[in-house]
């Protein structure tokens with residue numbers, strides 16, 4: 001590498017690290033504050049089943065079928081080269097037929113009913129701005145859903161122009177299970193003093209009874225997803241927007 005401009009030394013010749021070389025900044029004792037890296041244990045039977053079904057089986061069948069097809073093409077018999085005058089070369093052997101894909105007809109994979117445990121938290125999102133930046137909405141959001149909140153200008157003694165909106169939600173808002181799964185729900189309420197909650201089955205019937213949930217408490221609910229479709233987790237106080245969905249897939 002050539003030398004740098006007069007008065008400077010090229011980094012390479014000086015042995016200095018490249019500009020973007022990352023250095024680890026360690027403070028004394030910092031290492032002890034780091035969260036240890038998660039070391040996964042051996043996969044359980046259920047995990048293995050899913051991996052075999054979802055990751056291994058279908059891709060490998062596709063790869064196998066493609067490979068067999070390529071071999072078939074590669075091995076397909078070309079007519080032998082013409083032999084010496086008066087002779088004809090042998091005909092190449094026919095290539096093997098490609099293997100049929102198993103269990104791939106419907107694009108699905110084997111599944112079976114089991115148990116699912118979801119942790120669900122009740123929270124309230126809030127957002128504030130001021131009317132010199134954005135005019136308040138012309139329609140009061142609190143009239144659109146019992147889960148929406150709206151504080152017009154004047155609610156904030158620190159800034160008379162501030163206005164605020166809010167929305168109660170479940171998080172996660174969408175969950176997935178299989179038909180026949182026993183579903184256990186553990187709730188924790190962060191915001192809102194009262195949420196009267198139940199689960200509605202796809203046919204509109206009640207999958208659970210009502211539970212009044214209060215801030216700072218944990219609650220349990222269980223039911224069996226006997227039918228495929230969408231189960232709705234509904235808060236009666238904040239309908240319709242404070243709803244979560246459990247999509248139950250058919251076996």
Ligand SMILES: [Cu+2]
Pocket residue numbers: 122168192194195196235236237238242
């Ligand atoms: Cu609620």
